Amino acid sequence: EAGVAQSPRYKIIEKRQSVAFWCNPISGHATLYWYQQILGQGPKLLIQFQNNGVVDDSQLPKDRFSAERLKGVDSTLKIQPAKLEDSAVYLCASSRRDGSYNEQFFGPGTRLTVL
Amino acid sequence: AQKITQTQPGMFVQEKEAVTLDCTYDTSDPSYGLFWYKQPSSGEMIFLIYQGSYDQQNATEGRYSLNFQKARKSANLVISASQLGDSAMYFCAMREGTSGTYKYIFGTGTRLKVLA
Numbered sequence A: 001e002a003g004v005a006q007s008p009r010y011k012i013i014e015k016r017q018s019v020a021f022w023c024n025p026i027s028g029h030a031t032l033y034w035y036q037q038i039l040g041q042g043p044k045l046l047i048q049f050q051n052n053g054v055v056d057d058s059q060l061p062k063d064r065f066s067a068e069r070l071k072g073v074d075s076t077l078k079i080q081p082a083k084l085e086d087s088a089v090y091l092c093a094s095s096r097r098d099g100s101y102n103e104q105f106f107g108p109g110t111r112l113t114v115l
Numbered sequence B: 001a002q003k004i005t006q007t008q009p010g011m012f013v014q015e016k017e018a019v020t021l022d023c024t025y026d027t028s029d030p031s032y033g034l035f036w037y038k039q040p041s042s043g044e045m046i047f048l049i050y051q052g053s054y055d056q057q058n059a060t061e062g063r064y065s066l067n068f069q070k071a072r073k074s075a076n077l078v079i080s081a082s083q084l085g086d087s088a089m090y091f092c093a094m095r096e097g098t099s100g101t102y103k104y105i106f107g108t109g110t111r112l113k114v115l116a
Helices: none
Strands: A005-007 A010-013 A019-024 A031-037 A044-050 A053-056 A065-068 A075-079 A088-095 A110-114 B010-014 B019-021 B032-039 B046-052 B064-069 B074-079 B088-096 B103-106 B110-115
Touching (some): A010 A019, A019 A088, B019 B110, B032 B064
Antiparallel strands (some): A031 A044, A031 A088, B019 B074
């Protein structure tokens, strides 16, 4: 079974530029999560999708961040315009809707550096 | 208020010895789940072990066991017979809510260094 795929793995941009990250979850996983992990901290949930509907986006800075999950599969996370404090690793995870653990499977992450 | 608290920013353990990583949580939800993840320097998050709030027995997975004390709201991870490859960040996480609307909250992590 293929894992969660993310691209790009690394991205360096100037502040005020825009950037987009892509995530392909494990096949059949209905739930998809985007996390922001700032260096030295635990992951913070930005947005959670159930199929293509948003379940929780309470911690998403909506003035600059947006995300979509068309057709309930792939997802993109966009930052526009980026700020210095957006430098972080952006982790995508997926889980089955109904499973004994509902554990999340994580992708390798995208490391964003904003200069 | 912190929902997941990991009070040990860093821990050292000698190879082949056991180590306990602390985690306390706060929830009013009667149904919840507790997870431990390992994050090596390469960055991926690896699922280690799960404990459900209604589980009577402490969870075990190979060298990992979870010391679940519900009344104290603690879910400590015990790693037995530590190996050099266990050196990593370890995160405790809690899942609240119901199927389809689960929410996950992570602690700040503990960095474990295994010494040869």
